Amino acid sequence: MIETSIDIAKTSTGKSLRTEEMVVNMGPQHPSTHGVLRLEVVLDGEIVVDVIPHMGYLHRCFEKHCEHMTSYQQVIPYVDRMDYVAAMTNEHAFVVAAEKLLKIEVPERVHYIRIIMAELQRIASHLIAIGTFGIDMGAFTPFLYYFRDREKILDLFEMTCGARLLYNYMWIGGLSHDLPPQFIDKAKEFVRDFKKTWKEVNDLLNYNEIFIKRTANVGILPKDLAINYACSGPMLRGSGVNWDLRRDDPYTLYDKFEWNVTVGKGEMGTVGDVWDRNIVRQNEMWESLRIIEQALASIPEGDVQKAIPKRIRPVPGDAYGRIEGPRGELGFYIVAEDSVTPYRIKARAPAFVNLSVINEISKGAMLADLVAIVGSIDIVLGEVDR
Amino acid sequence: MENILLLLNDPIVLSVLLALIPLVFILVYALVVLYGEMKMAAHIQNRLAYMENGWHGTLQPFADMLKLLQKEDIIPDAADKFFFMLAPYLVFVGTYASFAVVPFSSEYVGSNIDLGIFYMVAVSSLVVVGLLMSGWASNNKWSLFGALRSAAQIVSYEIPGVLAILGVVMVLGTMNMQTMTQMQDGGIQNWLIFGGNFPLGQKLALIPFMFVLFVIYLLSSMAEVNRTPFDLPEAESELVQGYNTEYSGMKFAIFYLAEYANLFLVSAVVVIMFFGGWTSPFGSFMSGPVWSAFWFVFKGMAFVFLNIWLRWTLPRLRVDQLMYVSWKVLTPFALFSILAIGFIMVI
């Protein structure tokens, strides 16, 4: 039904009696909202006047479940399923927080393997982000090229821990399996092959003039707005803020590696537009390849299961551990009491926080731009709703 | 037996049978191009498609058509029934009627009228009416969006297209499509894209402008057919299929058929205007009524292939950028080319 706002005296923007505005629902089932997100859009012709996101369609009470676990290790499969596209990231954040709480020192080999897995996972997550963003723009092919490479990453993970998507690999104090013997060679092969695809899709999608025209100067997120709304990850770096937790608040031995932090420079439009965020993700993949190469070249020997505690019964207290995930700062705040069950685990999901800025940056954009903006925030509803 | 021959000699029956030839061609071609597009898209994307039915899936288009035919025809409760049911047929008629003036071979042209191209441009505007009807009658906000965008797009891209056709008509001096093709007979050097059958000086001067007009007509024809990069009316990721959203079953099949028929139509027009229609590139070798039909279909399919290639490579243009391209890029270039061609033809 076409609803005009004749009956509504004031619309949500406070202007009085604009009779041409249409309230349209980009409903929970929609090919381009990346999951079950409902966007209530108030349109004036093609121009967006207001966007109200409604989430919660994927809420699974993860934080409440954690209060009934019989062990901290049991929380790890649940944490996997929050951001199902980048599961290693969630596990990494949780074990960083838990090891901070329990004051466990893990062997160096564990650190190196965790870094390799986290960077591979970052590449895999960005492959999905850029691929699906291309589909939203109408370019169907880069998605398939990127998925071909994501299969190789998932094969690497399957070879190591047995699962392709939800790993249960990083345990508190160590890892569930050591690397299989053929992992290092296959990983080097992947790094070599992926560089070719990276260059191809860079030419096919990112520097394509039509794509540039669609994404430059759209959805501009100014620097101070990004900081005020607590955005993090590629959204923050795309707006020109040089902040990366791997370098500025190092965890897991990241300070031993050398890589560049990509920051949006407004190369094709303004600083902080959609193109900048996209190119930050693309370049982050290249930098992740550098980190993986350095880590693969210098893994020390060791026993990955040496420091796994038999029974986790922490001293009462709390800890907040955070990492730089592909979507932003993923943090876990664990409150422990004197029992094997956690008292409270709170997850700070980056996609949830980044999504809150959508109202501000899409005022005045067109409907097609709104799709581009939502795609560039890179949300995964599992993380937004938990 | 005699009755059948008598029937065939009756002028009305004969003309009806001749008019059905393009329909048969469209139906066969639609199955082939459906298979071809999916397979080509798949190989561009490094994957296989359609491997189950028949050898490498060649029987799959039949399965698709059968599926569409037996689907439940759902008409939304609050939709405007009459217009909802009429819209797909209008779109198809707008395309099919234009096939009447397209010369498939040196002997066959549905209707050899002197107004050929002009008639075609006029009749194919019925498509806009059909699209608007389908968008409005669906009683769905998203369909309405799609229909409005599509109407704006088609109407504004007709202008550069028609200007390009005007340039060609100025050079060749006739609007009759059969005559246009015959003027390019005699070998590849006589094709209009390489200057046409003119003295050398004029020919060389014409080549760049013919190329520009070719590109302009190619782009505007892609916009008329709603193919990427101009496929905003059916932008899947934004509008859930646009004006097509509420259609299912046979009506959807007619829309689909009409889109592919339109695609071949505009490719055919490009071929006729710039690449010599049914003439053979070797002059008199491999020419004749049957060979010329072969050349025509071959060249038409080459441009369909080009269209498919572009669809799977480029992202989509936004509505205002589409309008920008039409009014601020294509139209000025077309006008300038026509000016230059006028000079060249006079001098």
Add this chain to the structure above:
Amino acid sequence: MDSRVRGNDIRKIMTAFTSYFNDIYRAVSSAMIGMRITIKQMVSPTVTLQYPRVKKQMPDRVRNRLYMNFDDCIGCELCAKACPVDCIDIEVLKAPPTVDLGTTSTGQKKRIYVTKFDIDIAKCCYCGLCVYPCPTECLKMTDVYEFSEYDRHNLIYNFGTMTPNDVETARSKVKQYDEEQAAKKAAAAAQAAAAKAAASANPAPQAPSVPPAQNPESQKSSETPTT
């Protein structure tokens, strides 16, 4: 002043002009580059695995459907406790010491009747946390991934091999043993009570002023109940 403004305008027009043509050139050239990439991929081999005919080779550590070797289960219930979604349902019965349940293949003696061992594979999240605590390594994750059923209840895998009859027999055995133990305890308690009664009916030599250890008679009487 006028000429400077004019100069600015001319420069603006020139930049607009050049950017217009620049845009067109960039659009066409980037489209051409894109087209070259796609046509090159079109003639490269495909990466599809035609699934029902060709199945992918699974690595060794893969975590798919659970399998349990019931003969090796010692009923410790560590797997049920480790499962995050509570999909393992175990019921045990402590076997009396007189019954010999055998040993597992890893050499441990089985002391517990496992009357029910159900895994609801529809709830299982394939995390593998149940595999590690098992002392006899009887619970494993296999590489089977095609096990869909038409009825949801067929997804509850009953690994226990004890039939209801067996369960009854086991219960009766346990009950019997418990009764025997109770009877013995009762007999022992009765004897102790009898001995106490006998001891309290004894004459004075067990007078409180003399410590019991020094009196040989009381020593003897204190030894009697221990049969």
